[in-house]
Amino acid sequence: MKTQNQKAWFFVLPVLLLVAFNALIPMMTVVNYSVQETFGNNVFFFEGLRWFEELLNSDRFHAALGRQFLFTGIILAIEVPLGIIIALSMPRQGIWVPVCLVTMALPMLIPWNVVGAMWNIFTLPEIGLLGYVMNHTLGIAYDMTQNPLAAWITIIVMDVWHWTSLVVLLSYAGLVSIPDAYYQAAKIDGASAWSVFRYIQLPKMKTVLTIAILLRFMDSFNIYTEPFVLTGGGPGNSTTLLSIDLVKIALGQFDLGPAAAMSLIYFAITLLVSWLFYTLMTKDDAK
């Protein structure tokens, strides 16, 4: 007979406690706020689902959500192909491998607010290297504090500069794990360079690429520090992404109820898109 005891619970307990204090309890306070109204002094009034209804019908939320999806869509569309191309052109062996790898990893080591500050100074029209060259040498009017398009281009270029390396490093790891025999067989089979990419390299990179895209989606969808330091959401509201808007509502306007409701919806969207993407990408493997 199998002996049963409850010892296992004891081993799970630390994780349970950690998750509880780390995620569940803070999350529940947010849920608690999201159904109440407060005017300070720790006095709360129950409001039910009112904040959720208002938020889902608010133009401001729709606009911020739209900007968020646009931003994430653009940076994914640039970083993923660019990352794969860079990974494909990196050497597989020799002394240049560590040089390439370290160079690639450098941007990721820089703290997020430093990245924002760097790019802010870099693009200043009068003293920043990029800003000065654009305005005074090339004669292109470029000021991201005035022009929304310039602000968008800047935050996108900044994100591409900061995070393409992640896609590169993960893709590279996938590429170097392909045994030589695959390339030799493809040569013998008369496969073109495109076929080699389509039928050997891409399938072998699929798992790491899935993870890379997932990480880039979540990070870019929740991005706050870099655009906040760089543009502060402006000019106007043109680069006010979801997280920046959320902070404005919560800390700027001190509307804790609507901010809590927005956090939950924000979280639900991130979770849903990640889950959908992951399920779609791993569907074939289960067959």
Add this chain to the structure above:
Amino acid sequence: MAKITLSKLKHSYYPAPNGPDDYALKEIDLDWSDGGAYALLGPSGCGKSTLLNIISGLLAPSEGRILFDDKDVTGLPPNQRNIAQVFQFPVIYDTMSVFDNLAFPLRNRGVAEDHVKARVLEIAEMLEVTDMLTTRAANLSPDNKQKISMGRGLVRDDVNVVMFDEPLTVIDPHLKWKLRSKLKELHQKVRATMIYVTHDQTEALTFADQVVVMQEGEIVQIGTPVELFERPAHTFVGHFIGSPGMNVLPAEIRDGGAYFEGHPIAVEGAVKGGDGVAQIGVRPEFVKLGSYGMPATVRKVAEVGRHSVVDAVVGDTLIKAVTGSDVPGQGEQIHLSFAQEHTRVYRNGWLATERAGT
């Protein structure tokens, strides 16, 4: 299909080799006739894979030429040589169906789709994978994956030579045997020249009509499995083929006669090269245990299926004998004798006796 000629082929992985030790292939001259089944047999690192990659064009030789039907192909890339190669680990295109995998080499060469279909179905029939044609190749078992890689080699009807680089390494033992006989059967059906590289003597001997034994970048002997077994040209072949391998005993040649531990030994024919130090080679199968011959002590007896391997000591030298009946016990005193027509003298490893009757 083609005759393959290797002429003065040498290869070194060093850009500027100095001395023969830097060469992975020392100098290979070889003719492979059209439609033959050959095996390249040798221990790991003997240069057999190097040789294979040179024939397929994945590697350019340092010196020498490769001819297919007397046409020099030394400078041609793999896809222009019309060869096929099956690798140690099954190489399949994961995202494609089995059908598309088999069709891939044909489609890359712009073969008409109806001909592609006919060929794929024919090859699938031969390999017994017809029922898997629509399956995604990634979901196959290792032996079926390896079958598909073989199929991709066989599907082209203009293929000059199909090469196998230890193709059964990752296959389960009970399926190895099946795939091996399948390969033999395929060779008889398609009659393409096939070269099979392996370090496993069973695989080489069952597959090939002619076995090329290599050691340290050199060809030691070429022959049929029977020839390799019965008359090894080098003690290495004697060791490497057979289980257990040939006994190689220290000997002395005096006045044209061979002596081992002071006992005169009758060998198959006249000894070449005069008096001096030599070795006597005799397979355990041809060592007779009985009441006459050299006195010996039994040190160990191992039962191997239907026969037993007896380790006996004469003087300080261990001799292995294979016997089917009358197995002596450990420590017993026995007498050994060698079958004369299978007892040979080797000098510096190479055979040094005339064939019996000459």
